[in-house]
Amino acid sequence: MSNLLPLPRIEAEALREKTATQSLDYLRLQLKDDTRAGAQRLLAKFERAVEREEKEKRRLESLWRHEREALGKGFHCVAGVDEAGRGPLAGPVVAAAVILAPDRLIPGVDDSKKIHAAKREELSAHIQGTAVAVGVGQASVQEIDELNIYRAAQLAMERAIAALEPKPDYLLTDAMPLPALKTLPQKPLVHGDALSLSIAAASIIAKVTRDRMMAELHRQYPVYGFEGHKGYGTEEHLKALEAHGPCPEHRLSFGPVMETLARKSPEGPFGYWKQKLSRAANLEELNRVGSQIKRLALDHLSEGQLEMLRGLFRTKRDGCQSEKA
Numbered sequence: 564m565s566n567l568l569p570l571p572r573i574e575a576e577a578l579r580e581k582t583a584t585q586s587l588d589y590l591r592l593q594l595k596d597d598t599r600a601g602a603q604r605l606l607a608k609f610e611r612a613v614e615r616e617e618k619e620k621r622r623l624e625s626l627w628r629h630e631r632e633a634l635g636k637g638f639h640c641v642a643g644v645d646e647a648g649r650g651p652l653a654g655p656v657v658a659a660a661v662i663l664a665p666d667r668l669i670p671g672v673d674d675s676k677k678i679h680a681a682k683r684e685e686l687s688a689h690i691q692g693t694a695v696a697v698g699v700g701q702a703s704v705q706e707i708d709e710l711n712i713y714r715a716a717q718l719a720m721e722r723a724i725a726a727l728e729p730k731p732d733y734l735l736t737d738a739m740p741l742p743a744l745k746t747l748p749q750k751p752l753v754h755g756d757a758l759s760l761s762i763a764a765a766s767i768i769a770k771v772t773r774d775r776m777m778a779e780l781h782r783q784y785p786v787y788g789f790e791g792h793k794g795y796g797t798e799e800h801l802k803a804l805e806a807h808g809p810c811p812e813h814r815l816s817f818g819p820v821m822e823t824l825a826r827k828s829p830e831g832p833f834g835y836w837k838q839k840l841s842r843a844a845n846l847e848e849l850n851r852v853g854s855q856i857k858r859l860a861l862d863h864l865s866e867g868q869l870e871m872l873r874g875l876f877r878t879k880r881d882g883c884q885s886e887k888a
Contacts, residue, residue: 645658647675687768777794
């Protein structure tokens, strides 16, 4: 047995093979007559690696079924689309669109929420380097406030898709249809980032891109802690918002931000909401402000102030209805 090669050397040679299965085949050949206990442990180690590789292959194939179905119908460029940042109180909403190559499915790709930050960064680089195409789009805080977050997320997705080259001929989206692209065949999937490999890849790109943006905003506005909470309404963020008021990257149409604005307004909450009602340009905007008052302002206003706002609302509503008629 003295002429047997050292096990670390055999393992290093095995690791030069391309796949876990090829490494295991090499080991079995080299260790077929090796009775050392370490040899058996080494074989077991590589057998577990093969099991993990096979399990990952099955998972990837399962996540590829919607893409495979579209490709089987004659489509050539199937893009997965997802967004990041619909819930935060600050920062843009970011979307990504990804076209993956059928013969280069990327191990480890999954719903971005299931992957820790360092692994997301690693996978994002891998996706960027191996995908057929990657597109990124965003909608600004101003667009979110003007349009509403749902429409802004759609806009970010549309921009991400427009950035793809080659252009997709089929879309897989995470539960969000895109009516503006109705000429492009699409399939919205509820929890799509857990059901489609392309959507999962898009979720990783969108999340990594937005996290980097929030880190940059942290450098511009360090008192809010954006680098840590990424703009979400954590206790730390709400305390900073109360202490410092909103910055230009806060979504003024979101409840906690709007409440802070009202409390910090020179005219107080009553003056703030009176001004918003007075400035409502049409019936839709007026109704939206009325709903905001019901949802956000009742605890901060007296009954007399509420009655005055109701009167202003009715006057404005009658005026808008007369103009419409």
